[in-house]
Amino acid sequence: MRVEWQPALVLHKRAYRETSLQLELLTRDHGIVALVAKGVTGAKNHILRAQLQPLQHIKASFLLKGELGTLTQSEALPPPLAFAGERLMAGLYLNELVLKLCPRHDADNELYQRLLQARAELAGNGDLAWLVRRFERDLVGHLGFVTPWSFTASGEEIGPERHYRVHPELGLMPCGAEDAGALVGAEWLAFNADRMPSRPALAVLRGVLHAAIASHLGKSLPRSWQMIGELSRSLLK
Incomplete structure (x- = not known):
């Protein structure tokens, strides 16, 4: 199944083989999906890697096939938010x-909205x-x-x-x-x-x-x- 420009929150990422990343995304309409982002660890792809860090909000296109799909495109969604220290740790815990x-693969827009709201609150000072x-x-x-x-x-x-x-x-x-x-x-x-x-x-x-x-x-x-x-x-x- 091909999915185009789905809003998503990056939950987790880890190295995959030599030049790729394995991502866990919470998408708005397809629930949690695991994707491989191929060839993103090179020096020229620092902007793309920044988009794919945990707690980032993106829109993504991907191909789902089995348990591990493939990311084909992604773009950051505004506003850009940065997290550090205790607030970063708290965000990683929520993820x-x-x-x-x-x-996984269970559409849950309410969960997506809850995590999106928590992310916005983490960027504040509450x-x-x-x-x-x-x-x-x-x-x-x-x-x-x-x-x-x-x-x-x-x-x-x-x-x-x-x-x-x-x-x-x-x-x-x-x-x-x-x-x-x-x-x-x-x-x-x-x-x-x-x-x-x-x-x-x-x-x-x-x-x-x-x-x-x-x-x-x-x-x-x-x-x-x-x-x-x-x-x-x-x-x-």
């Missing part, structure tokens, strides 16, 4: 989550830990990996002053304030309403979300978790 959790928690929340919810956290396991509304913890299979359960993983209801309500919770609450939510992700990945946990632990403390706060 890795998509690669590990999402099926709170990085909150940006990552929101994406994790939206992704696991979108994929149906978690029970709803907008009410308790017994169907009751969340009380702002009561405390709750997450049961991995049942959902929110009332608990004591000193129980492991406990959050007061007001923090859960803020999280569900897309309002940034307190900094201590973000740390608890990180554990909750990572447990949900790990339950579906098994031993194939994101390598970025270790890298973030070593190189960036802001995402762990």
Whole structure:
């Protein structure tokens, strides 16, 4: 199948043979595709290589045949964005989550738009830990990996002053304030309403979300978790 000028986000790239790259793209209409970009590692192709770096937004033409297709053309899509340091690391982590959790060749425009929006936010100066928690929340919810956290396991509304913890299979359960993983209801309500919770609450939510992700990945946990632990403390706060 030949695809012409499909908007896509570059998730990952690695060297392929002597002069080529193997790319993983999240396309708008064809989901995640693996492509070979042939002959792009020469000195004269530095502009093309820059377009094909992770987190770049491009439009691409490619030929799909089996599991590994061929990139035939690509152009950068405006606006150009650059990432460095912790924000680059966070972006690579979001890409890795998509690669590990999402099926290939499965058209998902909502996922594409979510990652595109996260990319734009990474280029800004908003709170990085909150940006990552929101994406994790939206992704696991979108994929149906978690029970709803907008009410308790017994169907009751969340009380702002009561405390709750997450049961991995049942959902929110009332608990004591000193129980492991406990959050007061007001923090859960803020999280569900897309309002940034307190900094201590973000740390608890990180554990909750990572447990949900790990339950579906098994031993194939994101390598970025270790890298973030070593190189960036802001995402762990």
